[in-house]
Amino acid sequence: MFSSLQNPRQAAAQLMNFGLILSTAFMMWKGLSVITDSPSPIVVVLSGSMEPAFQRGDLLVLWNRNLYSETNVGEIVVYNVKDKDIPIVHRVVRKFGIGPDAKLLTKGDNNLSDDTELYARGQDYLVRKDIIGSVVGFIPFVGYVTIMLSEHPWLKTAMLGIMGLVVVLQRE
């Protein structure tokens, strides 16, 4: 059963295999990041402020290039508030001006008022560089796993444990 532990060559091969899987996933993520020009090309919806369009756990595909047009009113964007690292997914409802300095105001479809309250002190509007991407694709529910994992940390341990056990027990 524990033959892989007794055979160092096989153990090394398994380690390599595991490393290969990890690095492939990492490369795909970073590759997608380069293609979309977004630091986080896929995000999970964490709040209900865009309901009924997006529920918690839905997966959003982002695009951060302005190939044909600028980021316009009506687009759903993911932005980071100045000096805070919490991405927020809301719709652009006002835009004053054109270009990188255009002032943008966002609002959640499900919220009564706009996001002025959410912005940093002294920040009345967003600019283009606060935005890390516009939502172009939608995959429901798949991201719920990550919400489960972050809300119930013991699941992480359990999952890692099971994965480790499988790796150890499994013979290639």
Add this chain to the structure above:
Amino acid sequence: MYSSIVRAQNSFGFFTTVVFVVASLIAVSDLLTPRAPAVGTLKTTNVQVVRGRPHYYSSKKEEYAVIKFSLDADLSSLFTWNTKQVFVYVTAEWPATPAVTGTPSNTTLNQAVIWDTIITAPSADHLANIGPAALKKLQKSAAGKSIDPSRGKLSIKNQRPKYQITHPSGKIAETDNVVLKLHYNVQPWVGLLTWNQDVDIGLWKQLKGGLSKKFSLPAIKKKADAKV
């Protein structure tokens, strides 16, 4: 142990593959459904500019445009089996006045949403954030139907704007060349989000109409008769 783990892995892998393929087919089916949205009328019925404060505790006074409008539109072709909701919004757009920015007009464009609405497809009615009575009514209106194109037919008379708009400078009175524009955003159950387009793409026709006549915002109303 060995074979049961492998079996579980294989069936899970197959399951995800099937789900992925079916989801992609559904997403692609959007492209094969013709769309021909059209706007009959979009016109302002009453335009005012009033003075107000951005919020209760603010001492800053700003000018707000209150634009009432009428709208007739047929967006029924946007509702398919993959439609979760259609977000319809009306924007006011105007070029910057040279006095404010120092740049010649029509170089800088201002856009602000004055009104929006969420039209859920019957399959997403249960997600709508409305009161229980309204929800019951909404669900009843499409009982037994999975797709209800009639929801895309909008007929709105003399609608008050949901949002009173201003400019970051606080000045908006006596602005010329303002137009209202209707937009939509189709939210699918799975796949790509789409907006109204200015050109035909495959079977999707461009939005017909959807632009009001140019109008000017009036001067500020006297305090005595300004009611917001």
